[in-house]
Amino acid sequence: MTIDRARELDAADPLASYRDRFALPAETIYLDGNSLGCLPKDTPARIAEVVGEEWGRDLIGSWNTADWIVMPQRIGGKIAPLIGAAPHEVIACDSVSVNLFKLIAAALKMQPGRKTVLSEPGNFPTDLYMIEGLEKQGLATRRLAERDRIMEALDEDVALLLLTHTHYKTGAVFDMAELTRAAHDKGALVLWDLSHSVGAMPVDLNGCEADFAVGCGYKYLNGGPGAPAFAYVAERHHASLAQPLTGWMGHARPFEFLDDYAPAPGTDRLLCGTPPILALAALEVGVDLIAEIGVERLFTKSQALSEFFRECLSERGIALELVSPHDPDRRGSHLSFRHENAYALSQALIARGVVGDFRDPDILRLGFAPAYLRFEDMAEAARTLADILETGEWKRPEYSERSAVT
Amino acid sequence: MTIDRARELDAADPLASYRDRFALPAETIYLDGNSLGCLPKDTPARIAEVVGEEWGRDLIGSWNTADWIVMPQRIGGKIAPLIGAAPHEVIACDSVSVNLFKLIAAALKMQPGRKTVLSEPGNFPTDLYMIEGLEKQGLATRRLAERDRIMEALDEDVALLLLTHTHYKTGAVFDMAELTRAAHDKGALVLWDLSHSVGAMPVDLNGCEADFAVGCGYKYLNGGPGAPAFAYVAERHHASLAQPLTGWMGHARPFEFLDDYAPAPGTDRLLCGTPPILALAALEVGVDLIAEIGVERLFTKSQALSEFFRECLSERGIALELVSPHDPDRRGSHLSFRHENAYALSQALIARGVVGDFRDPDILRLGFAPAYLRFEDMAEAARTLADILETGEWKRPEYSERSAVT
Numbered sequence: 174m175t176i177d178r179a180r181e182l183d184a185a186d187p188l189a190s191y192r193d194r195f196a197l198p199a200e201t202i203y204l205d206g207n208s209l210g211c212l213p214k215d216t217p218a219r220i221a222e223v224v225g226e227e228w229g230r231d232l233i234g235s236w237n238t239a240d241w242i243v244m245p246q247r248i249g250g251k252i253a254p255l256i257g258a259a260p261h262e263v264i265a266c267d268s269v270s271v272n273l274f275k276l277i278a279a280a281l282k283m284q285p286g287r288k289t290v291l292s293e294p295g296n297f298p299t300d301l302y303m304i305e306g307l308e309k310q311g312l313a314t315r316r317l318a319e320r321d322r323i324m325e326a327l328d329e330d331v332a333l334l335l336l337t338h339t340h341y342k343t344g345a346v347f348d349m350a351e352l353t354r355a356a357h358d359k360g361a362l363v364l365w366d367l368s369h370s371v372g373a374m375p376v377d378l379n380g381c382e383a384d385f386a387v388g389c390g391y392k393y394l395n396g397g398p399g400a401p402a403f404a405y406v407a408e409r410h411h412a413s414l415a416q417p418l419t420g421w422m423g424h425a426r427p428f429e430f431l432d433d434y435a436p437a438p439g440t441d442r443l444l445c446g447t448p449p450i451l452a453l454a455a456l457e458v459g460v461d462l463i464a465e466i467g468v469e470r471l472f473t474k475s476q477a478l479s480e481f482f483r484e485c486l487s488e489r490g491i492a493l494e495l496v497s498p499h500d501p502d503r504r505g506s507h508l509s510f511r512h513e514n515a516y517a518l519s520q521a522l523i524a525r526g527v528v529g530d531f532r533d534p535d536i537l538r539l540g541f542a543p544a545y546l547r548f549e550d551m552a553e554a555a556r557t558l559a560d561i562l563e564t565g566e567w568k569r570p571e572y573s574e575r576s577a578v579t
Numbered sequence: 580m581t582i583d584r585a586r587e588l589d590a591a592d593p594l595a596s597y598r599d600r601f602a603l604p605a606e607t608i609y610l611d612g613n614s615l616g617c618l619p620k621d622t623p624a625r626i627a628e629v630v631g632e633e634w635g636r637d638l639i640g641s642w643n644t645a646d647w648i649v650m651p652q653r654i655g656g657k658i659a660p661l662i663g664a665a666p667h668e669v670i671a672c673d674s675v676s677v678n679l680f681k682l683i684a685a686a687l688k689m690q691p692g693r694k695t696v697l698s699e700p701g702n703f704p705t706d707l708y709m710i711e712g713l714e715k716q717g718l719a720t721r722r723l724a725e726r727d728r729i730m731e732a733l734d735e736d737v738a739l740l741l742l743t744h745t746h747y748k749t750g751a752v753f754d755m756a757e758l759t760r761a762a763h764d765k766g767a768l769v770l771w772d773l774s775h776s777v778g779a780m781p782v783d784l785n786g787c788e789a790d791f792a793v794g795c796g797y798k799y800l801n802g803g804p805g806a807p808a809f810a811y812v813a814e815r816h817h818a819s820l821a822q823p824l825t826g827w828m829g830h831a832r833p834f835e836f837l838d839d840y841a842p843a844p845g846t847d848r849l850l851c852g853t854p855p856i857l858a859l860a861a862l863e864v865g866v867d868l869i870a871e872i873g874v875e876r877l878f879t880k881s882q883a884l885s886e887f888f889r890e891c892l893s894e895r896g897i898a899l900e901l902v903s904p905h906d907p908d909r910r911g912s913h914l915s916f917r918h919e920n921a922y923a924l925s926q927a928l929i930a931r932g933v934v935g936d937f938r939d940p941d942i943l944r945l946g947f948a949p950a951y952l953r954f955e956d957m958a959e960a961a962r963t964l965a966d967i968l969e970t971g972e973w974k975r976p977e978y979s980e981r982s983a984v985t
């Protein structure tokens with residue numbers, strides 16, 4: 174019996190107790206932690222403290238007394254070990270998109286005579302669009318090459334290779350060490366988007382000699398909707414780092430209120446406006462919890478979860494087309510299946526309490542956030558998906574109506 | 580008796596009841612609402628709802644069911660009437676600094692053949708630094724002219740005039756209509772930074788035919804520390820608006836995940852990354868409350884408060900140098916005094932529960948956020964300041980030690 178096997182696996186799971194550290198929705202199997210992570214149980218009290226005491230009671234003084242002013246650095250320092258970086262190489266700030274702009278622009282500055290930014294078609298859109306933003310400023314030239322053609326597209330014109338480590342749609346993971354080496358061999362720098370990797374799997378930026386990285390706070394880091402992002406710059410680039418969003422919080426002496434910009438040391442100069450304290454406070458709780466569990470153990474469990482899910486589907490004789498790599502070492506923490514009615518399928522699943530998501534045009538994406546999911550959830554989700562496919566339940570007309578965010 | 584007069588004024592104050600809508604710190608007279616506004620009493624419950632229910636319980640579905648996806652537009656639309664704009668001309672997003680970059684760049688795009696961005700020395704630093712950021716990209720030339728020389732510095736090279744409506748240090752207010760007209764006469768566009776105006780005084784962007792504006796959410800709008808900012812673009816510029824931070828949320832069809840950027844209509848294209856929902860929710864409570872009170876009434880009261888404060892000082896024979904305009908119609912909602920030991924003075928005041936702030940090198944800045952301050956607070960603050968000056972209490976060594984944020 175699948176369910177018995179699932180319960181055995183749960184009983185032997187060394188991370189089982191962490192499930193209770195999250196406020197999980199009732200009667201739901203949440204397979205969308207790769208889009209918006211669940212709420213850590215410690216977050217509401219921490220937010221209430223920041224709102225009621227630090228803001229409400231101590232007001233402006235909290236920049237000093239509650240150390241608000243160092244939150245971007247402190248949280249960046251806590252993210253650092255999750256991605257193979259040193260604490261001073263990471264800072265929490267702005268959005269992934271804004272941080273991409275800063276770092277693409279900074280990389281181009283370091284590469285006089287080169288303007289090409291190489292990426293792949295089908296990369297997460299904002300990565301591609303931020304290159305376009307610099308292209309429309311006349312500062313970059315966007316070049317896209319399919320992932321199996323990236324090596325040959327890397328030439329002496331390429332200033333920067335910008336790739337998403339774990340693909341948002343397929344879950345396929347690039348070989349960070351190999352691609353970084355290949356780019357460096359051609360004199361190109363590399364910027365890794367870790368949005369679908371951070372908190373779900375070990376990443377070794379410094380071991381791979383990466384140059385730059387960005388990542389998302391609201392997926393596997395469980396920082397809340399629209400949480401601040403982070404940016405990484407290898408220490409060897411700190412002295413020459415120059416980015417165009419030169420806001421006052423990135424100034425060497427912001428409280429001298431000088432007319433001329435002078436960059437703060439290292440990654441501090443990536444700060445721009447006033448840090449968003451409530452959002453940073455929520456992010457910090459999520460980061461602390463993921464750091465406590467540990468990304469190696471999380472990845473091991475996520476691999477076991479997704480493989481077990483596939484077994485459960487197999488046992489039911491369900492042969493959905495898996496667009497994710499079949500080898501769990503070559504994918505992140507989600508599985509994507511192709512189905513011509515993927516949208517209706519995702520809606521029928523949601524109606525039965527199994528929340529995954531849909532990615533245009535034909536992808537059903539199921540995320541296996543290992544910090545709070547059980548093997549029992551896998552068995553149950555696979556059973557539900559099999560039922561929906563076998564009964565044709567997904568064909569009900571209400572499951573085809575599209576909403577604003579899909 | 581000053582205190583009796585204060586109580587009479589409070590008894591007659593039509594806004595007196597709004598004080599109870601804020602969670603004010605005990606035994607403190609908070610004269611720093613111009614830096615970080617106080618906590619509305621409705622905010623903690625709203626944040627708890629967003630965290631616990633919208634995020635924790637409903638998770639990813641809240642983008643639709645809780646209308647997260649339209650928060651930037653909805654909140655922008657609520658800010659609009661406070662600044663003389665139409666709802667679709669304003670959007671809440673990112674920081675003031677990031678929005679400055681977007682709009683300076685957009686203005687330069689609209690002005691082929693012109694690169695000069697004119698501002699004044701001593702403007703709030705981030706305004707000047709963001710011009711520098713574009714200057715270092717080779718896209719702008721920064722020109723600074725003292726405020727009484729701006730008219731003559733406006734020439735046919737000027738693409739954009741960027742000014743802060745209410746000066747962060749002196750509180751002096753520019754004549755928006757006159758300067759906008761003068762800039763337009765020379766073919767320049769105008770971007771107003773409303774950070775120290777919005778929520779404290781009426782602003783009439785459309786009446787003045789302004790082109791662009793930005794403003795801060797955490798001062799008089801009481802949106803919380805590091806709250807999202809907003810951006811305004813006059814409708815006549817919507818069709819030609821192009822800004823370089825072309826993130827996925829500013830795309831016409833973000834959920835089609837296309838490789839090529841296509842701008843969303845109007846100010847929606849100012850969106851960049853995923854909106855910060857917790858921070859936006861806090862901002863919305865503050866905006867709702869200020870909109871309910873009304874900016875005309877708020878400005879009338881803030882003028883009465885600051886004039887009464889000056890009277891109270893006069894009665895005590897205190898003659899501090901006022902660097903703010905003496906005419907309350909020519910200043911915003913704060914008063915700045917010059918004193919060679921302004922830092923120690925501000926610290927001595929804080930030690931006595933009167934919280935103002937210090938601005939380098941010699942300014943004691945006292946803000947009169949009219950939504951929650953009483954005339955009695957004015958009398959008490961003036962009495963405390965007079966005491967500290969008369970007794971020399973500010974000379975204690977501990978009041979000279981500088982902290983990280985001043």
